Amino acid sequence: MSDPILLNERAMVRMLVPVQWILRRVGTDGIRLTKAGHLPPAVVIEASTQLDWGWPIEVNREVHIRPLGELRAHLRDVGLLRVSKGTLLLTVRGRTLVESPRELWRYLAATIHHSRTPGVSDATRLLLLYVATRTLDSRSEYLEVLGRGLGSLGWVVSAESGMSGEDAADELIAPKWRLLTRLGVFEGARHGFGRTETVTVGGAAFARAALKVEVPAIVPA
Template identity: 60%
Template sequence: MKVVQELETRMHPDSVAGFRLVLAEARVTDSILLPVRAMERMVAPVQWMLRRVGEHGIRLTQAGYLPPAVVVEASTQLDWGWPVTASRESHFLPLLELRAHLRSVGLLRVSKGMLLQTSRGRALVEAPRDLWWHLARTAHQSRDPAESDATRLLLLLIARRGFDEAELFKQLLALSLETIGWVRADGAPLSSDAAFNLVLPKWRLLRRLGVFDAGTSSYTRWIVTHGGAAFARAALQSEV
């Protein structure tokens, strides 16, 4: 069953027609047509991390972080616009979140204090197209069901590309979550900020992968790139 089909099975009947209209506007069944060069640009941070780990791995600090030399190297190699120069991974949130995500989607692992590539990571590091597809298909994965559902719905809004106001993204995300049963503990609807907080780490990851235009986007305007819309459609075409 596709991701979007599974969402529909849990949706209030009154919401199904509107949901299907959004699916049509988002063109989620379209073939994914994206040049390999565009895929390469999007997966570049992930390739850098996998290559840096390499076949021999990286020994982590006693606290379980990347060593300072690797963090400094990452801060110069990865153009993320981080406001301060960091030498500790705990002070470099983008790197910390990227490493955690690559572990969660089966590309990196930790064994006996060493950060290592998995067999899948080794297979995909020099295959940008396949790596792009793997990242798309696993983008919504989370141990938290609410985060997973919220990410799927965010990806649907991204695929639609109908607006760029951040607040509208958040409001529609909150409304969409309500249609599949996610509300506050007291039964009240989620606020737009509460809905966004569910996907904040995923949103930051998508932003660093180039789903949003880094040059013109901000915290108030999320301008979806062509590659970002394709990435979202690929994610929504994955199987649950």
């Protein structure tokens, strides 16, 4: 049976590299966190060398690698990791999915919008809608349409804040944008004084899966 999302498993595995790395690193023994609740320096150094995120090797504190902390927090929020008595552990779901890339990829897509803040959830769903279409090429374009879209949904920026709709959208979506970037949804490139944020083929498929939008099957003539 063909996959209506139209993305092969090898492409999914490439997108899952940081997620599978941290889940495998936690493994069956777990990771003892610091007293402040962060990953220990040795694990942070491993992450900075194993994950191609452009961070210097000498960085050894999780607070200095924001994407790592955000990824760990997200995996905990969506039920793949948990903390017990100061130790980071896999949940039952995490153990089940870690070596099942297709199922893990789909689960991450289905839960990517998850947030304790309703505005973040709404902004993420709107962002995914535009990602699925692959029609925008820069972060500023996304923020412009997100600002208008959130306003249409009833999210109003108070005049006292001094923020524009785009600024408010940026504040809401920034952590999810970074997470999606680390998952390979966006491929950034600099051109002169500007920067494009092109949606990858895998990124568009991820957005469709998150929105549960299937590509119609091609029926032979």
